[in-house]
Amino acid sequence: MAGHSKWANIKHKKERTDAKRGKIFTRLIKEITVAARIGGGDPDINPRLRLAIDKALDANMPKDNIQRASDRGSGSLEGVDYxxxxxxxxxxxxxxxxxxxxxxxxxxxxxxxxxxxxxxxxxxxxxxxxxxQFTHCGYLVFAPGVNEDALMEAALEAGADDVVTNDDGSMEVITAPYEFSNVKAALESAGFKSEMGDVTMRPQxxxxxxxxxxxxxxxxxxxxxxxxxxxxxxxxxxxxx
Structure with a gap:
């Protein structure tokens, strides 16, 4: 990663994402609907739906909107077939x-x-x-200055696949796609709050x-x-x- 600042690039990406929040609700509603259609409307047994609902809650989407999207996907309400x-x-x-x-x-x-x-x-x-050229995975990004040894121990104990320390001191915790929510919750319980994270296609x-x-x-x-x-x-x- 020599030659560029990983942390600066991460912040740049987050700023651009935040600037487009007007479209986030629409995209989340679509994802919740499709996730419920494919795996059913119970997030406890449908990891894709659970992830979509977690992202919607993080974006402050009203719970009624989330429930309606899930109901449309699972067939309880009529809706568009995406x-x-x-x-x-x-x-x-x-x-x-x-x-x-x-x-x-x-x-x-x-x-x-x-x-x-x-x-x-x-x-x-x-x-x-x-x-x-990409790997489907979850990732959580922590700002430079985080306690490297403590975060690594907590992440691996939570079930993360890998922990990467970048040249600029930022750290990334890599998870299996649908273990993302569990690992994030475990790390937050241990006192580690990520700056950003998601399930993504990570370039090799x-x-x-x-x-x-x-x-x-x-x-x-x-x-x-x-x-x-x-x-x-x-x-x-x-x-x-």
Missing amino acids: LEIRYEGYGIAGAAVIVDCLTDNKTRTVADVRHAFSKYGGNMGTDGCVAF NETVLTGEDAQRMQKLLDALEDLDDVQEVYTSAVIEE
Whole structure:
């Protein structure tokens, strides 16, 4: 990780996410609905639904909204039937990009995603062209200065898969995808509150971009994230300010 500040990049990503909170409720409602449809409406036996509900509560979504979304997914209420689609491609300097969507109109979604890639200097690829470069996992990020030994001991005891110490002193706890909520809760009980965390597609290698390339890549990511049918965008790009 030499050559760039992991912590600065993490804060930059969080700030951009916070700035787009207007769309978060819509995306969370979609995810809750689909999770309930696939695995049932009981979060105690449906880890995907539990994760979606936890994220909704963290975003201060009213519990009534959460329950209605879950009921629509499990069939108790009528609702839109969303289709899960993943698109893959390449950004600036060949950086890998994964775009996860939930849509009720596949034709519209693929056209929108393809247009964003093309307009902002990327290339939409075929299924599986970059997914092998990512690992599906949960992660929790802790600011520089956290007690490394104590956090590592608590994380491994909580069931984390790995603990990574970055060059800038920040630390990341890596979990299995649906162990994320359990590990997060255990660490908070032990006195460790993360700055941010999520279940993600984590790149196995990073592409560091600076200057004009960084600006162009950010425009591509913003264009993809602004699409109504897009739930998540993952990339191997690290954008230096």
